[in-house]
Amino acid sequence: MKTKITLITLLAIALNGCNSMLDVKPNSFSSGSSYYKTEAQIERAVNGCYGELQTLYTSDYWAMSEMRSDNTNYQYDESDRGAQQREEIDEFLTTTSNNYINNTWALLYRNIQQSNVIISRIDGVPFADDATKNQYIGEAKFLRALYYFHLVRLFGGVPLLVEEVASPEQALTPKRSSVEEVYAQIIKDAGDAAASLPATYGSSAIGRATKGAALTLLGDVYLTTKDYPKAVTTLQQVKGMGYTLVTNYADNFDPAKKNNTESIFSVQYNSGMETESSNFIFNFGPRNGKKDLTGFNGNLGGVNMPTPSIVNAYEANDKRKDASIFMYDSPTNAAFAESVAFGGKLPLIKKFYHPPYALDGRANENWPVYRYAQVLLMLAEAINETGTGDPLPYINEVRARAGLAGLPALGQVAFRDAVAHEQRVELAFEDQRWYQLLRTGKAVEVMTQHGKEEKLRLSRLSAASYNIQPFQLLYPIPEREVRLNGFEQNTGW
Numbered sequence: 001m002k003t004k005i006t007l008i009t010l011l012a013i014a015l016n017g018c019n020s021m022l023d024v025k026p027n028s029f030s031s032g033s034s035y036y037k038t039e040a041q042i043e044r045a046v047n048g049c050y051g052e053l054q055t056l057y058t059s060d061y062w063a064m065s066e067m068r069s070d071n072t073n074y075q076y077d078e079s080d081r082g083a084q085q086r087e088e089i090d091e092f093l094t095t096t097s098n099n100y101i102n103n104t105w106a107l108l109y110r111n112i113q114q115s116n117v118i119i120s121r122i123d124g125v126p127f128a129d130d131a132t133k134n135q136y137i138g139e140a141k142f143l144r145a146l147y148y149f150h151l152v153r154l155f156g157g158v159p160l161l162v163e164e165v166a167s168p169e170q171a172l173t174p175k176r177s178s179v180e181e182v183y184a185q186i187i188k189d190a191g192d193a194a195a196s197l198p199a200t201y202g203s204s205a206i207g208r209a210t211k212g213a214a215l216t217l218l219g220d221v222y223l224t225t226k227d228y229p230k231a232v233t234t235l236q237q238v239k240g241m242g243y244t245l246v247t248n249y250a251d252n253f254d255p256a257k258k259n260n261t262e263s264i265f266s267v268q269y270n271s272g273m274e275t276e277s278s279n280f281i282f283n284f285g286p287r288n289g290k291k292d293l294t295g296f297n298g299n300l301g302g303v304n305m306p307t308p309s310i311v312n313a314y315e316a317n318d319k320r321k322d323a324s325i326f327m328y329d330s331p332t333n334a335a336f337a338e339s340v341a342f343g344g345k346l347p348l349i350k351k352f353y354h355p356p357y358a359l360d361g362r363a364n365e366n367w368p369v370y371r372y373a374q375v376l377l378m379l380a381e382a383i384n385e386t387g388t389g390d391p392l393p394y395i396n397e398v399r400a401r402a403g404l405a406g407l408p409a410l411g412q413v414a415f416r417d418a419v420a421h422e423q424r425v426e427l428a429f430e431d432q433r434w435y436q437l438l439r440t441g442k443a444v445e446v447m448t449q450h451g452k453e454e455k456l457r458l459s460r461l462s463a464a465s466y467n468i469q470p471f472q473l474l475y476p477i478p479e480r481e482v483r484l485n486g487f488e489q490n491t492g493w
Contacts, residue, residue: 036121039128045118046136049143050207050268052111057267057367058279059107060100062304062431063089064154064475069433070450071310071424075287075302075338075346076460086303091465092447092472096479096493105155105478108147112161115144120164138196142209145189145217146369152182153224153435156474156490160185176477176487183225190218199241206259206268212241213265216370223378224439231382232389235375238264243372245401250323252371253351255364264375267367277362280352288332289346293353296360304429305338306347308457309450314425319403324428326350341457349429368430373398377423384415391415395422402426416440444468 035041066072067090074087088094094101118140127133144162151158160177162185177185193214201208215238222231244261251257259266269278285293287302294300306325314321328346333339339346352365376398380391396406399422407418423436437443451466471492482489 036117036125039125039132042118042122042125042133042136045114046139049111049114049118049140052107052114053143053267054269054276054278056104056107056111057431058283059103060086061104061107061150063100064104065150065431065434066429067304069437070307070446071428071433072304072349073307073338073454075305075336076458077287077302077336080287083303091461092451092468093464094472094475096476096482096489098476098478101475102478102480105151105481108151109159109161112144112147113165115140115147116161116164119144119162134196135198138193138214139209141189142193142197142214142217145186145193145214145221148182148186148189149217149221149224152179152186153438154475155477157182159487174485183221186221187218190214190221194218207266209265212238212243213370215241216264216375219375219378219382220370223382224435226385228382228385232379232386235379235382238372238375239379243375245373245376245397247401249320249401252368253323253354253365255354255366258366262372263366263368264370264372266369269364269366271357271359271362271364274362277359278352278365278367279361279363280349280365280367281357281363282361284352285348286328286333286336286346288335289328289330289348292330293328293348294355294357294360296357298360304349306349306429307450307454308341309453310424310428311342311347313421315404317403318425319401320425320428322350324349324351324425326353337458337460351429371427371430373401373426374423374432377419377426381416381419381423384412384419387412391419395419398422398426438473443473444470 036045063086067074067086073090074083076087085094085098086100088098089100119137122133122137125133148158148160157176157178159174160182161174191214193209194211197209197211197214199211201210215234219231219235219238222228222234242261243264246252246257246260246262251260252262255271258268270276271278281294281300282290283301284304285300285302286305287299290296290298290300311321311325326348327342328348329344330346333344333346336346352363354363354365357363376394380394383389383391383394392407392409395418399406407415410418420436420440420442424433427433427436434443437446447466447468451468454466455461469492471490474490476493477487477489481487
């Protein structure tokens with residue numbers, strides 16, 4: 001038995017407690033047989049799922065979805081090599097034993113288990129009305145679909161668990177499902193969620209998944225699987241639900257203006273509570289800038305830092321650049337080679353930097369998973385790929401907010417490049433770039449060129465860095481899972 005229970009061990013962690021932004025007390029998530037008897041207990045369990053969503057987005061998941069791309073890299077510190085495996089993700093030097101990849105896999109399956117517990121047990125609980133019951137099922141299915149959407153893009157075909165794993169015996173050697181099977185389940189879950197979730201909630205329930213969030217996820221899935229007609233019809237539904245672009249792009253990331261009319265689904269954080277706060281500036285900011293940037297002594301993480309590639313990608317007068325990137329200017333920057341490309345300054349992600357900070361390590365920014373601007377750009381991409389309809393109004397609405405002139409009519413290939421550029425700068429640092437490169441088939445081409453540029457400016461990089469092979473478009477299945485569960489490893493690893 002010992003050699004066969006690693007996946008259930010990872011899943012079972014979910015049963016030991018979580019902290020939610022929706023007024024859930026620590027250790028409120030339970031799988032005990034005496035729990036899940038009342039509607040209130042189901043509500044607490046659903047709220048607990050959102051707490052674990054917080055954990056995912058403050059973990060190193062961003063390294064696999066953003067720092068893997070040409071948008072960000074890391075600040076090398078030869079005196080601190082404790083995070084070398086994280087740096088290897090950036091340089092395409094990962095191995096099957098990479099701890100950050102293993103942790104992301106474990107977190108995603110832990111969160112799937114939480115959703116499965118609710119879906120598996122809710123029918124045994126009496127509810128005052130079916131609408132509330134269906135809402136909770138919809139929320140759990142939305143989150144499960146989101147987690148599997150991450151997994152299938154990161155790892156390919158994965159074990160597809162859609163029922164609660166209640167004993168080690170149930171988890172013995174679960175087989176990897178095909179990519180097609182995983183996507184079929186994602187589409188079913190997202191569709192079910194869209195059918196049962198409300199369009200809006202009252203002010204006391206902001207942050208829960210809505211019908212618009214489920215449809216946006218579904219549209220994203222259709223776009224990724226190249227089912228462009230369905231992507232168009234699905235995203236058109238979201239367009240008709242009352243979302244609008246906020247006038248000021250920076251308001252999307254300002255903690256004082258959270259959950260505005262552009263926000264479709266965001267991970268909620270609250271700096272007033274230790275277990276509810278985000279930590280992005282404390283993780284992402286330049287190592288040497290903590291006192292200046294946050295008011296506290298010590299070091300920042302120095303990771304997920306904007307590259308020259310993204311800094312130079314913005315068109316002249318694009319308002320999004322100043323709202324997205326802040327240049328830290330300090331004499332101490334001279335010790336770091338990364339500053340040379342920026343005239344002695346070091347860039348950080350301004351979207352997640354809003355001082356002052358009352359407490360060390362606590363920030364108040366939400367994480368935007370889906371914004372209405374992304375819906376407009378996905379819709380433009382899907383319409384262009386169908387070869388019918390006019391995608392220009394959607395991309396030009398986004399450009400107008402950025403202070404840029406509208407694009408003229410373009411051929412399909414030229415528009416494809418234009419919308420890809422627009423998505424990159426509009427959604428920079430929001431964990432979308434790596435997925436965009438995968439979806440458009442540009443990952444090897446773009447990252448090979450990016451690697452050449454990085455090697456020219458950073459002498460520390462070895463010849464092996466950014467030597468990108470097609471098999472590296474998927475991460476390896478964690479070695480622990482291969483060894484103990486007998487999973488087939490991804491080709492090339």
